[in-house]
Amino acid sequence: MNLGAMSFDQGILNLANWLGNVIMPTLAAVFIILSVLQFSKGREFAHSMYAALASLMISGLVRAMETFASQAAWNNPDLYWLSLLALIDWVANVILPVYAASQVAAMALKLGVSSLVHPTSGWLRHFLTAAFCLMLSGVLRLAEFFVTQGTGGIT
């Protein structure tokens, strides 16, 4: 065994590559199987389904995290805050609009299946979720406005 050629860094690098490129795609199949089984029993299956997608996209997710963590120079004290900000910005402006579209589709399905236009039939929840997803910045600004208005205290 040539111990002189083995290094801790290389070991971790290969471990990360093996986990990301070999194990996670294999686990994705397990998560899909689990989601199908959970769906068949009427249980919550979204977690397994999204986990399967994330397992297949692990390289892309790492690259995304690297992009979030490269918003400023490496020695900029604000880099961690900027990277968190970029992550939140990406979730709010990229992921949530897509989620809003899925909620509109869910609302349409609900209306089509139950054909009951009533606030308690569930379609309204999907509609409001889609609206909130698209109005996230506005909701935040509204909350900020309320807090700003309240800085004077109670008179």
Next chain:
Amino acid sequence: MPTPPVLDDLISVLLLLAPSAAVLSLVLAGISLRREGTMTFTIGGGFTKWMFWAVFFVTLQPLLGWFSSFGITTPLPSGGIATGWIGSLVADISQFITGFVVQRLVPTLAAFFVLRAVLDGASGQQPLASILTAMFLLGVETTYGLLQSYNTGTPYAMADVLDSLWNHLAGTIMPLAAVLALVGAILNFATHKPFMRLVAVSLAMLTTSAIWKLVVSMM
């Protein structure tokens, strides 16, 4: 009065055995990494203590340079060991550490830690800690070479090596650990466990140097 040759030889023995002591300290650091329980290390725990001693032994000679600045002359013996049996003792101990401990014992120990990882998994614990320990043990020789390459040979060598080790940890190891944290986040998400912490940790691992600068700028 000249230094007695036996004393010169004893000083030479101690200095020549320093590299072996450093390698042995690295092996003990690897074992402590797992014994401390998790995949991270405890500040002031066994891992940090043995790493400190490894760095100390690597930079022993430059550290002695401080005595000169205190006004105490410390002439280090040169020209090898005069007494034959003491010279062979050093060679034997060095051969024992390299040939027996590092080449034979450490790989076996690492193999036991891989076994331990499997058993960790069986008992519901994280197997990653034992795997990382096995990797650390297998990389002991290279880690020793890394410490030597950071040795500046000045009286500040010990601090220089520790500085360089921090840079290596923050710049090379942490970005790789960020990938492992993301994998952990996905597994936690799939099993309905908290995962946001690991996402935040992953970002923090990618920006460790910036967090250090942030702490410095807060002072």
